[in-house]
Amino acid sequence: MINSDQQVSDKHRIKCSTAQLPIRLLLGPGPSNLHPRVNQQLITPMIGYTDVNYFKVMDETMELMRYLFQTDNHFTIPISGAGTAAMECCVSNLIEPEDVVVCLVAGYFSDRIHQQAVRYGSKIQRIEKKWGQYFSLEEIKEQLEKHRPKLLTMVFGETSTGIKQPMQGVGELCHQYDCLLMVDTVAALGGVPFFVDQWKVDACYTGGQKCLSGPPGISPLTFSPRACKKIAERKTPIANWYLDATLLAGYWCPEYNFATSQITSPQPLRRYHHTTPANLIYALRESILLVSEEGIENTWNRHRSAAHQLYQGLARIGLEPLISELNDKNDLGGRLYSLTTVKVPEGIDAKLFMKSLLDKHNIEIAGGIGELAGKIWRVGLMGFNANNSNVTLLLSTLEETLKDFKK
Numbered sequence: 344m345i346n347s348d349q350q351v352s353d354k355h356r357i358k359c360s361t362a363q364l365p366i367r368l369l370l371g372p373g374p375s376n377l378h379p380r381v382n383q384q385l386i387t388p389m390i391g392y393t394d395v396n397y398f399k400v401m402d403e404t405m406e407l408m409r410y411l412f413q414t415d416n417h418f419t420i421p422i423s424g425a426g427t428a429a430m431e432c433c434v435s436n437l438i439e440p441e442d443v444v445v446c447l448v449a450g451y452f453s454d455r456i457h458q459q460a461v462r463y464g465s466k467i468q469r470i471e472k473k474w475g476q477y478f479s480l481e482e483i484k485e486q487l488e489k490h491r492p493k494l495l496t497m498v499f500g501e502t503s504t505g506i507k508q509p510m511q512g513v514g515e516l517c518h519q520y521d522c523l524l525m526v527d528t529v530a531a532l533g534g535v536p537f538f539v540d541q542w543k544v545d546a547c548y549t550g551g552q553k554c555l556s557g558p559p560g561i562s563p564l565t566f567s568p569r570a571c572k573k574i575a576e577r578k579t580p581i582a583n584w585y586l587d588a589t590l591l592a593g594y595w596c597p598e599y600n601f602a603t604s605q606i607t608s609p610q611p612l613r614r615y616h617h618t619t620p621a622n623l624i625y626a627l628r629e630s631i632l633l634v635s636e637e638g639i640e641n642t643w644n645r646h647r648s649a650a651h652q653l654y655q656g657l658a659r660i661g662l663e664p665l666i667s668e669l670n671d672k673n674d675l676g677g678r679l680y681s682l683t684t685v686k687v688p689e690g691i692d693a694k695l696f697m698k699s700l701l702d703k704h705n706i707e708i709a710g711g712i713g714e715l716a717g718k719i720w721r722v723g724l725m726g727f728n729a730n731n732s733n734v735t736l737l738l739s740t741l742e743e744t745l746k747d748f749k750k
Contacts (some may be wrong), residue, residue: 367701368728369401370737371709372502372682374552374559375725378633379627379671381557392619398683401595404624405629409564410639411532411555414539417507417606417612418588419565420595423444423619424551426529428586429562431459433525435583436566436574438653440464445486446524451503451713452527456496456616463582467713468492470603473716475504475684477676480512480679487520493573494523500531503712505666505684506534509676510620514543523570529553532563533634534646534681534725536673545570551623554646554681554724557630562624567592568604569620575601590616630726643680647671650680653722656738658744659687665719681729684711685720699747 369376378386390397390458395735399744410417422429438444442465446457449472460467470491472478478497485688487495495517499508509527517524525546528537532547539547548564551557566574566588574581574588581587591598593614594603598607670677687693693710699721700706711719724734 355472363624364706367662368391368706368733370723370728370733371707372485372553372723373720373725375554375556375723375728377558378412378556378630378727379479380633381626381629384389384629385437385622385717387432387622387625392621393613393615397621398613400628402623404631405595405630407628408565409634410635411549411563411631412539412565413537413541413639414566414637415611416539416565416597417590417599417604418601419563419572420591421624422548422564422586422591423560423617425559425561426446426527426562427455427467427525429548429550429564430456430527430529430590430610431583431697432555432564432586432591433548433566434459435463435586436581436588437461437525437546437570438465438522439493439577439579442466443468443490444494444496445470446481446487446493447492447497447508448472449476449478449497449503449504449506450474452488452529453500454713456525456527460496460609475506477506477508477722480509480516483513484516487516487522487715491520492522494525496525496527498527499537499646500535500679500681502530502721503715505664505679505682507679508533509674510537510542510544510731511674514617517545523573529562530682530723530725531679533639533642534729535632536643537564537677538673539567542569551630553629553723554729555627555630555634556728558623560620563627563631566600571599571601585617591616594619613624624673644726646680646729648732649724649731650678650683652731652734653683653724654678656734657683657718660738660742662686662688662741662745667717681723681725683722683724685722687718687743689721691745693720696720696744699744700740706737706740708737
């Protein structure tokens with residue numbers, strides 16, 4: 344019962360729209376449309392985070408994620424948060440204040456890694472290239488030789504430019520110079536071949552909402568035994584409580600010893616850390632299960648096929664990709680199959696063009712950001728959306744809209 348001298352304010356009461364949200368074909372840099380089976384998981388009944396049935400879901404999710412990353416790393420868990428949270432988990436756990444860190448920056452998201460690293464007080468060496476370029480093995484070796492860093496950071500598939508960073512030999516170099524290798528695969532993992540163990544990557548993460556056709560807010564991450572050993576031997580506390588890998592491990596994999604990479608038996612009790620987003624975990628598990636059922640090589644090939652259809656169609660209607668180099672080998676640089684950046688033709692307003700696609704056709708593509716704002720469009724063929732029928736629809740719509748804008 345409310346005290347008679349208290350009054351409820353109606354100042355902020357609003358009438359919400361009863362109109363349903365539009366159904367869009369999301370062909371930007373993410374999110375992609377949810378697969379129907381993934382969408383169904385978002386309305387699966389909620390259970391508690393200490394329920395033994397939920398623990399089984401957690402274990403299955405981690406095992407599927409090892410398949411996705413192509414790794415045997417035991418510490419392979421989903422981070423409760425967007426890809427940026429997974430990025431900061433890597434940075435906060437692997438950097439100590441006096442560490443030398445080399446950040447390779449050639450786009451918006453590699454710059455974001457640098458911005459995070461600076462906040463953790465390390466000795467940062469920012470190595471820049473023009474947006475849309477990648478770093479050669481010789482350039483990377485030169486920086487490792489010069490700075491002798493504890494950590495090298497890079498982006499494999501840069502969302503802002505559509506470039507694919509070649510990985511051949513990078514992991515071996517980092518081992519040679521006793522340096523950990525951290526790689527962002529947010530726009531690529533699940534759509535472009537990537538091999539954590541074979542390429543000797545120590546820290547890697549992605550987002551659920553891109554090539555996995557899952558929801559945003561849940562982000563797979565994996566740490567190698569070398570990365571876990573670094574964490575175990577830290578001289579300073581991890582400066583981010585929520586993303587402290589040792590605390591997260593207490594809930595996700597308490598049987599894992601960071602210092603020795605050994606598994607204890609029997610498994611210790613899981614220790615509560617934070618309330619995980621259960622339905623996002625269900626959805627992530629389902630999205631990777633779909634990849635597993637298709638076969639990850641088939642998934643990669645489907646993304647490649649859709650991308651090549653797009654490249655051919657763009658040429659036919661007179662549009663030019665920003666990244667001219669096309670290289671089909673797994674570990675070499677060039678265009679990113681999952682995300683194509685397209686130059687905006689002279690005389691066309693990029694934003695008005697995108698608005699026309701959205702308003703008239705319910706198709707979403709994105710514009711450039713940072714240095715490329717107004718100069719490019721970003722077209723994503725990711726996950727469930729990476730198929731030939733979507734490419735055919737997009738190309739015909741682009742062609743029709745171009746004609747309208749040139750009248």
